[in-house]
Amino acid sequence: MNLNDRKLKILRAIIKSYIQEGEAIGSRTISKKYDLGISPATVRNEMADLEELGYLIQPHTSAGRIPTDKAYRLYVNGLLKNTESVKNNAQIKKILQQEINEMNNFIRNSAKILSQITKYTSFAMSAQLxxxxxxxxxxxxxxxxxxxxxxxxxxxxxxxxxxxxxxxxxxxxxxxxxxxxxxxxxxxxxxxxxxxxxxxxxxxxxxxxxxxxxxxxxxxxxxxxxxxxYEKVDLYYDGLTNILNYPEYSDTSKAKELLSFVEDKDLFKKVLMNSDGDDLSILIGNENQFEQIKKCSIVSATYKVNGVIIGKIGLIGPTRMDYKNVISMIKGLSYNINKIISENYMDLARSEFNEQKKEE
Amino acid sequence: MNLNDRKLKILRAIIKSYIQEGEAIGSRTISKKYDLGISPATVRNEMADLEELGYLIQPHTSAGRIPTDKAYRLYVNGLLKNTESVKNNAQIKKILQQEINEMNNFIRNSAKILSQITKYTSFAMSAQLxxxxxxxxxxxxxxxxxxxxxxxxxxxxxxxxxxxxxxxxxxxxxxxxxxxxxxxxxxxxxxxxxxxxxxxxxxxxxxxxxxxxxxxxxxxxxxxxxxxxYEKVDLYYDGLTNILNYPEYSDTSKAKELLSFVEDKDLFKKVLMNSDGDDLSILIGNENQFEQIKKCSIVSATYKVNGVIIGKIGLIGPTRMDYKNVISMIKGLSYNINKIISENYMDLARSEFNEQKKEE
DNA sequence: GTTAGCACTCGTTTAAAGAGAGTGCTAACA
DNA sequence: TGTTAGCACTCTCTTTAAACGAGTGCTAAC
Known part of the structure; x- marks a missing residue:
């Protein structure tokens, strides 16, 4: 049994729906909303196949189905190929307008804005000395x-x-x-x-x-x-409470488990230091090392000076994260951060600097 | 109608019970547990009086009663008179053993330990430059x-x-x-x-x-x-998720309201900067300025160098906070912090220093 | 002034019934 | 052979009603 085109389409529809709604989706809804030109019964057959292939699970008999981590991974890999990165997002441009003096503040502000845009919890980590x-x-x-x-x-x-x-x-x-x-x-x-x-x-x-x-x-x-x-690595996070917006964490004990994990900076540093040094790293659910965040996804990007990674910035949220949006945001953000850093710290020309020069 | 001795005893019993259990308490329980030698009916009469005086409220007809902010204030003022401060607490002594080099780290660690001991959310704020x-x-x-x-x-x-x-x-x-x-x-x-x-x-x-x-x-x-x-004032907090332990915040939306407030450092700084500069400051429920924390109490102490206040350290938690414990902890903590700071930053003799000296 | 007794209130728990969403299977259809 | 309509079945969620129980306020007696 293979993932033919139609199966892929259905799977994508289910993933998109679940990312948006957070609720299991049934065959009827799929065939109606995402008009694929096939009846619910056909969708049902395909869904049964997709479940067998490990891309879907049923929370219980009479519920619809939800994507597995494997499904998200497939979906994300697909997204990564068609690399779109938001470069002209208005909110990201706000970051460009920041007066940047201290690197730490700049990165922290960027993380703050990132969490405000995406409604997930953002973090920023500096590299080791x-x-x-x-x-x-x-x-x-x-x-x-x-x-x-x-x-x-x-x-x-x-x-x-x-x-x-x-x-x-x-x-x-x-x-x-x-x-x-x-x-x-x-x-x-x-x-x-x-x-x-x-x-x-x-x-x-x-x-x-x-x-x-x-x-x-x-x-x-x-x-x-x-x-x-000097092992000290700065870790900053923002929008911690965004986590509480998601029904996944409407149960206080679940929320506490996750929040405590994130709040424990030493633990969270380990997570980030173990993630690979790729420009963009995505860890989905079970791909994470620690039990407490196996229902979360972490998307992070690096930023560099002189080609040396000096830190990471990213987001943590439920596995049904809006990957498409998040990926393009983080790509756009890290692009801009790198640009600004190099402009400011490599002593290249900088608008403000040039203006001052004229007056001399 | 006056607060006679018996009323006070009953009120204190109710407050203590509510602080511990977090649930409204009835006349029967009071008369049984805190054997005051009076029957439930008598307690009921007194409780009705206490309600009229504004010290108690009934969540609904058939519930017991819970203390009001006014009651907590009375209780706390009573506690403050009999100033007991824990100086020999084993956990606070841990703080004494810290290797302190950087003031910020020292204060942050102290705040961390404070939240671990008390199970409330702790904070530390540096003074303005x-x-x-x-x-x-x-x-x-x-x-x-x-x-x-x-x-x-x-x-x-x-x-x-x-x-x-x-x-x-x-x-x-x-x-x-x-x-x-x-x-x-x-x-x-x-x-x-x-x-x-x-x-x-x-x-x-x-x-x-x-x-x-x-x-x-x-x-x-x-x-x-x-x-x-340079308005920058450092604000640090720890044990944010402790808040989630209290039934008051078992509702995620309530938890979110409070956590978002605390997470917004600018807002929280305002709260702390407006609190008086007394060595020990206690704000109970409605005494707080902001709506979002009118169901919380904030207990904070100052720490000083050369008699100048250089920061505050304290706790935030539900109004039914364990004031007795918290007050003695914070008193003991700030006593020790001040002691250590003066030993370290006033260039007085310091054990480590003396030991090094011998070797010369 | 204190207390026992009792009717009353009101939130919480429990049980049962019903609704609704979705499935898997079967049989018919193109 | 793939697609689809139909239908019985499953399981959760919601609704409703009843019983429970903790606690009160009031009255009358001590």
């Missing part, structure tokens, strides 16, 4: 025994790390050390900064000036430890 | 046209602000400007930094060195604008 190359290191005094290290990566990402010192240190010395660290460490991928490289760099430094700074070694050790322990 | 005095300013290059300004306040709070420049600037110059800004602006309350003071400072600077830096004025303007527009 380890994946990045350093560009600049600056030490800033905070109090006598507290010291802030600002790490600027080549993607123009900024990380703050606070230290506790055992004795105060003067600003001039901080600046000298900052410059030295920047000089020696810029361009190096943080994950490569292991014991070996660390000693090599220290050697180099001592090679230049025999007795430079008694605090330098302490700083280097702290820096090393920090980078090795 | 404007309220603080500056201690150090450091400019850090991010890219050719991006510049990071790190502001360190006297409370050792750290704020990052990103600028877009219209032409690149060298590191040496950045450091010089940083030093100058720090020199001139440290100790000044940010909200006092208005047009007048700004010009005065610029004059002073030009007085010292006639032509110092052509970029200095640009920096000052940016700084000014930033500080004036």
């Amino acid at each position: 380890k994946e990045c190359k350093l560009k600049h290191i600056q030490l800033v005094p905070v109090s006598d025994h507290k010291l802030l290290m600002v790490l600027v990566t080549e993607n123009s990402d900024i990380k703050n790390v606070l230290f506790t010192l055992n004795k105060p240190i003067e600003i001039e010395q901080l600046n000298r050390i900052s410059n030295l660290l920047t000089d020696k460490l810029s361009g190096i991928e943080l994950k490569k900064l292991d014991e070996g490289l660390y000693h090599k760099i220290l050697q180099e430094i001592y090679g230049i000036r025999e007795t430079f700074d008694d605090r330098l070694e302490e700083m280097m050790v702290l820096l090393m430890n920090t980078i090795h322990n | 404007k309220e603080c005095k500056l201690k150090h300013i450091q400019l850090v290059p991010v890219s050719d046209h991006k510049l990071l300004m790190v502001l360190v306040t006297e409370n050792s709070d750290i704020k990052n602000v990103l600028f877009t420049l219209n032409k690149p600037i060298e590191i040496e110059q950045l450091n010089r400007i940083s030093n100058l800004l720090t020199d001139k602006l440290s100790g000044i309350e940010l909200k006092k930094l208005d047009e007048g003071l700004y010009h005065k400072i610029l004059q002073e600077i030009y007085g010292i060195r006639e032509t110092f830096d052509d970029r200095l004025e640009e920096m000052m303007v940016l700084l000014m604008n930033t500080i004036h527009n």
Whole structure:
């Protein structure tokens, strides 16, 4: 038994209907609404076949049928081939108009708008520091025994790390050390900064000036430890309560199960870090690793600087998600995000910048 | 008609029962469980009086009675007089054991633990930048046209602000400007930094060195604008889904109403900023300003550095909140937070520091 | 002032009946 | 051989009615 053209048409009709209505659909409705020119009885036969093939299930005898994860996967794969991406959506254009200064805010705002448009729960995750190359290191005094290290990566990402010192240190010395660290460490991928490289760099430094700074070694050790322990990945979500709009979660205990899962950032980070690094990743129902979200789908896209993935943005919702809309939205969004990031962080021409230039 | 001793006892019994069970309570149960030595009929008479006085209401004729906001207020005021605060709670002590480097993380963790202990939704809010005095300013290059300004306040709070420049600037110059800004602006309350003071400072600077830096004025303007527009207050919450445990919110639409309200950080910030600056603030039901949370109570405490309030931490839950427990928890928590903050950020002796010292 | 007794109220639970949607199967049709 | 009408059957959801029960307010007695 094969998926002939008619079966496909019927399946698509069922999927579309279920995505919209959220209720099992019967043969009569299919043949009437989606006029395929065949009678309910014929549709019934085909539906029985589709069930046998694993694309449909019946919640109970006298109900209609609903699509399985397998059906959604087929449907989504079909959608992905005819890649349409919304580039001119008015709401997505709002994102373009944002004043973007801080990357984090920009991404968060984008996620917020995404959830508002789609009515699903959106999220945004930054990449791990380890994946990045350093560009600049600056030490800033905070109090006598507290010291802030600002790490600027080549993607123009900024990380703050606070230290506790055992004795105060003067600003001039901080600046000298900052410059030295920047000089020696810029361009190096943080994950490569292991014991070996660390000693090599220290050697180099001592090679230049025999007795430079008694605090330098302490700083280097702290820096090393920090980078090795810095697993922190920012995770942000918005529109959590959108989940409560869907009848799937009208039962509070079901809603709680899902919301608790999403609220647990560590858990949710695992989900996202395990999803592949494709530009567009779609995980449908059982394709998810964790039990609590096996009735959900997650659609996410990456955003990049210099071709390096620096984060993910996407949506989570019920498996009967409006994939068509969601995919084109997220494609359009990530296209725009990447465009804006490169305009802003690659120091290319930027409208605002050009305007200011004229006035000089 | 007055609130005599017996009425008070009965009212307290009803409140305690309702807080625990969440269900209207009748005269029979009161007289049996809380053996006050009076019959149900007598309790009934008193309950009728209490209803007339506005302390109780009946959901419907044949139901028991539940306390009104007025009753909770009376009860809470009573609790506040006999100030007990949990200082030795094992779970709160966990907070003491945290490794605290960054203030934000420390406060967030504390809020997280608070929600885990109490099973309500916790929040933590940082104070506005404007309220603080500056201690150090450091400019850090991010890219050719991006510049990071790190502001360190006297409370050792750290704020990052990103600028877009219209032409690149060298590191040496950045450091010089940083030093100058720090020199001139440290100790000044940010909200006092208005047009007048700004010009005065610029004059002073030009007085010292006639032509110092052509970029200095640009920096000052940016700084000014930033500080004036920097309304950002961090708001964090945890245990959002705890709300779903309470029968009050077993109806998804009710849950959604409340959760959406809390999720809207701007709205929730307003609530918190309007609450008084007392060490402990309790808003019960209708005492709240916004319709969406008039069936909730909010209990919050402040935390301080140098006597200046730098944030609030607290809980939101149904009006039948376990005030007794919550109050003592939050009191104990804020006591410990303040203790830890002063130990860490006032550069007083700290155990870890002392241990390190020995090894020298 | 307190309490037992009792009629009354009203939401909740339980059971039964009915409606409705949809199916699978059979037999007839093109 | 594929398609379709007809029909009995299944199962959930809704409706209706009855019984239940918790709690009250009032009255009269203690």
